[in-house]
Amino acid sequence: MWAREDELESLATGMVVAGDFKVATDVVLFTAREEDLAVLLVRRPRPPFDGCWALPGGLLAVDEPLEAAARRWLDEASGLRKLYVEQLYTFGRPDRDPRGRVLSVAHLALLRWQSRATLPSEAAWWPARALPVLALDHGEIVQTALCRLAAKLQYSTIALQLMPDRFTLSHLQAVYEMILGGPLDKRNFRKRMQALRCIEPTGESWRGGNHRPARLYRIREPGCVEIVK
Amino acid sequence: MWAREDELESLATGMVVAGDFKVATDVVLFTAREEDLAVLLVRRPRPPFDGCWALPGGLLAVDEPLEAAARRWLDEASGLRKLYVEQLYTFGRPDRDPRGRVLSVAHLALLRWQSRATLPSEAAWWPARALPVLALDHGEIVQTALCRLAAKLQYSTIALQLMPDRFTLSHLQAVYEMILGGPLDKRNFRKRMQALRCIEPTGESWRGGNHRPARLYRIREPGCVEIVK
DNA sequence: ACAAAAGTGTTAGTGTTACACCCATGA
DNA sequence: TCATGGGTGTAACACTAACACTTTTGT
Numbered sequence: 377m378w379a380r381e382d383e384l385e386s387l388a389t390g391m392v393v394a395g396d397f398k399v400a401t402d403v404v405l406f407t408a409r410e411e412d413l414a415v416l417l418v419r420r421p422r423p424p425f426d427g428c429w430a431l432p433g434g435l436l437a438v439d440e441p442l443e444a445a446a447r448r449w450l451d452e453a454s455g456l457r458k459l460y461v462e463q464l465y466t467f468g469r470p471d472r473d474p475r476g477r478v479l480s481v482a483h484l485a486l487l488r489w490q491s492r493a494t495l496p497s498e499a500a501w502w503p504a505r506a507l508p509v510l511a512l513d514h515g516e517i518v519q520t521a522l523c524r525l526a527a528k529l530q531y532s533t534i535a536l537q538l539m540p541d542r543f544t545l546s547h548l549q550a551v552y553e554m555i556l557g558g559p560l561d562k563r564n565f566r567k568r569m570q571a572l573r574c575i576e577p578t579g580e581s582w583r584g585g586n587h588r589p590a591r592l593y594r595i596r597e598p599g600c601v602e603i604v605k
Numbered sequence: 606m607w608a609r610e611d612e613l614e615s616l617a618t619g620m621v622v623a624g625d626f627k628v629a630t631d632v633v634l635f636t637a638r639e640e641d642l643a644v645l646l647v648r649r650p651r652p653p654f655d656g657c658w659a660l661p662g663g664l665l666a667v668d669e670p671l672e673a674a675a676r677r678w679l680d681e682a683s684g685l686r687k688l689y690v691e692q693l694y695t696f697g698r699p700d701r702d703p704r705g706r707v708l709s710v711a712h713l714a715l716l717r718w719q720s721r722a723t724l725p726s727e728a729a730w731w732p733a734r735a736l737p738v739l740a741l742d743h744g745e746i747v748q749t750a751l752c753r754l755a756a757k758l759q760y761s762t763i764a765l766q767l768m769p770d771r772f773t774l775s776h777l778q779a780v781y782e783m784i785l786g787g788p789l790d791k792r793n794f795r796k797r798m799q800a801l802r803c804i805e806p807t808g809e810s811w812r813g814g815n816h817r818p819a820r821l822y823r824i825r826e827p828g829c830v831e832i833v834k
Numbered sequence: 835a836c837a838a839a840a841g842t843g844t845t846a847g848t849g850t851t852a853c854a855c856c857c858a859t860g861a
Numbered sequence: 862t863c864a865t866g867g868g869t870g871t872a873a874c875a876c877t878a879a880c881a882c883t884t885t886t887g888t
């Protein structure tokens with residue numbers, strides 16, 4: 377199917393032989409727990425990096441779309457299916473995998489903490505800012521994902537993909553703060569959220585302790601990440 | 606080198622066979638001509654899509670970094686080496702190439718029109734907003750690149766990669782306008798550029814016709830794309 | 835003198851930031 | 862009544878957008 381000319385197309389620069397590649401899809405799955413932003417990791421069951429923590433992911437099947445593979449590996453590592461998934465970046469350093477040439481088409485995924493399932497024993501949630509040493513270049517992939525997520529907070533409604541059906545504004549603010557890594561002004565935050573018109577009060581409220589109950593909000597268009605501003 | 610377990614890792618979801626893939630790097634090379642934004646295309650010398658216009662690019666060699674491959678294919682199609690290149694997106698629909706499964710790690714590149722070389726006969730510049738029908742999914746790739754470029758004008762100094770050593774503010778404004786596809790206010794544009802502090806007057810000026818000569822500017826830190834605002 | 839593009843400031847409006855107190859509840 | 866987090870408005874500032882005339886040159 378592949379003509380010899382295709383494999384030697386680049387005669388101008390000398391002999392360049394096109395390779396056959398393994399392609400992996402690795403996924404950075406974030407969730408917002410009570411106190412911190414967490415990332416799903418799995419212990420690698422095989423060499424190389426046997427027993428080392430790594431991102432969920434693995435080889436792409438021959439007829440599989442990229443995002444479908446990312447979702448399949450996530451499903452396997454966590455039992456989860458309905459998630460927000462987007463392509464992040466493709467990591468392809470020739471020496472990134474000691475077994476040979478493997479590209480990784482990394483994806484960024486978000487999970488509502490409340491809809492998590494019980495994890496298989498080899499998977500666990502880790503605090504996003506205190507990860508163990510990861511296999512391969514997975515540490516770099518997580519950093520890239522964190523930057524992307526923080527950047528997207530500024531101009532999209534992506535953070536809502538981390539929120540449950542009903543939530544308070546303080547809860548939403550806490551999620552923003554754990555992603556951005558710093559405190560936000562309460563009044564300004566609430567003004568901005570209202571201006572975006574992406575959430576609406578349900579009318580209900582939630583008693584959360586020895587203090588005034590908080591209004592509950594819901595997402596106006598769930599499942600839809602809008603670009604704003 | 607690849608254990609059988611690796612190729613059949615996903616037992617939970619049934620038999621999934623990891624494939625071997627061809628990987629291409631295709632490049633959307635933009636340049637700012639006098640009147641319009643242009644994209645470099647090449648005529649495919651081989652089936653499929655024999656004789657059809659396509660993006661410069663081709664298969665990745667076995668030990669080659671992704672960006673290096675993008676630069677190699679550009680060099681071959683245009684004789685050009687010193688360019689701005691960044692990864693754009695990875696296109697991987699299983700049916701995107703009739704020959705079989707080929708992923709394309711698309712790149713966005715920028716060239717100063719003044720430093721173009723003479724093209725080989727199979728390559729040509731086309732107006733970015735009036736392209737012919739392209740091979741494969743290359744039309745979609747160009748659209749993605751156009752969106753990325755326009756978005757990056759808003760928060761980075763990437764447009765300077767399209768400018769020659771010395772240029773006038775009107776020239777720079779024309780480049781912004783051809784990317785964004787609409788007119789900008791002259792005074793506001795100049796104010797913004799000055800605020801960014803990414804260019805400086807050379808002291809020289811340029812006589813361009815029956816009118817007042819324009820001051821020439823240069824880039825303060827050439828080769829460096831800054832994120833601003 | 836005319837045509838053609840270069841160059842230049844001000845104002846109104848909009849969005850952003852900083853900041854402090856009262857409210858409703860449970861213990 | 863006290864502790865706790867929920868909820869609210871305003872003023873200064875910065876940024877953006879709209880807008881028109883004078884300058885310098887070549888013909």
